[in-house]
Amino acid sequence: MSKCQQCIIRQFNSLKHLSKEELVRVSACKTSKIVKKGEYLFEEGTRINGIFCIKDGICKVSKMSENGRNQTINLIKKGDLIGERSLISDEPSNLNAIALNDLEVCFIPKEEIIRDLKSNPTFTMSVLNDLAKSLKNSDNFVVDMAQKTVKQRLAETLIKLEDKFGTNDAGIINLQLSRDDFANIVGTATESAIRLLSEFKKKELLEFKGKEIKILNPKGLEKIAQGFS
């Protein structure tokens, strides 16, 4: 098994603030695993007892609403940590994490992280920072959900996805989502997401065949996201 000290991924998250000695200890107790596309990394209500570091792949973070529909809260990718919140609160997870494509993750048990949090203020501040960022995102998301139309939210989602995952040489977004995935991010019915995607296509804001989506007119999408429909 590879060692944390030599892992490049940690440069992208709070783990980069750990000292060499701390890394050696972390490395000694970490485990790795592969999660196949569609499978759970962890489930709502279970104790994860540690944090995961995503080495490769993309993971969908979601939550079941009381009425039985699924809401995607976030998409996380290579370099991200997940599980900090439940670790800190010492509670079962309130969220599901599902692999969108094959996922390669490392797991660091709770005790090790807690120890580092207590002894390494720089690391702790970095984790605090991550949580603060997440909280800001989440608050903004609340406002969007409450105040924007589905059309606005879908336009915004498309821009954010391109921003976060980039595009390949052909300009296609580096993330293939089903229509259902889109619906679950935007918080709407699958058919509504489909209809709006078609509308955007007709207006030549984007083009797609199947799951390959290419944004043609980002400015136009932004205007829609802001309510100029």
Place this chain on the structure above:
Amino acid sequence: MSKCQQCIIRQFNSLKHLSKEELVRVSACKTSKIVKKGEYLFEEGTRINGIFCIKDGICKVSKMSENGRNQTINLIKKGDLIGERSLISDEPSNLNAIALNDLEVCFIPKEEIIRDLKSNPTFTMSVLNDLAKSLKNSDNFVVDMAQKTVKQRLAETLIKLEDKFGTNDAGIINLQLSRDDFANIVGTATESAIRLLSEFKKKELLEFKGKEIKILNPKGLEKIAQGFS
């Protein structure tokens, strides 16, 4: 000016983890102020450069959406801290804080808090815990906003308000909100909030005259919140 060491309020928040010496320093550099009903404690986009500790009163935390409507994110009360997020991220505030009734607050400058965060792990862990809780609330709020109807959200809001602020001897919720305030929490138009409140009244789930609201049938409201309308 009273001293933090003797202030009971700090027992309700992370400041209780500060040592005597730390408290003396905090006390020396803190300032107090009164914010009149309806006035801003701070505004979106401004740097607050510290945290506020609510000594008395209730404060509405909100955010303007791009389409010009206001969304209330949270209500905070005596004993709560506010401003931690922007302090940690070292960014201007992303939220507004407005006094719902006359507000008595203490302000502790950023440098002092940062110093304590770096030197007192227990305090830091407590702040981490607060952020983690906020994040969980916020994520749940996203799901509710995305997946529940306005009726469900209003029912839920009423239950939560009674839970958080309690009732007086007559069973009236200890917080008087305008119809507009309700609408901004639930994320709907004022008229919709009014109509639903009337509907709940007709169904004898609650009664109200003016802003005084008394919940008669909490179980019934819970059922509505869960979708059995």
Place this chain on the structure above:
DNA sequence: CGGTATCTTGATTGGTATCAACTTAAGTGG
């Protein structure tokens, strides 16, 4: 190649926003 999941489009229904008119309550100044 058949079967199943995903995608797509149409028709219908229901929820919510919006606009408009009006009523009640809450100040405010003479």
Place this chain on the structure above:
DNA sequence: CCACTTAAGTTGATACCAATCAAGATACCG
């Protein structure tokens, strides 16, 4: 204290957005 002014609350009518139901098309997989 009353008349006036303004803000807050209420109700009805209408229009729009989005959910749901239904049916068919296309892609995917064993």
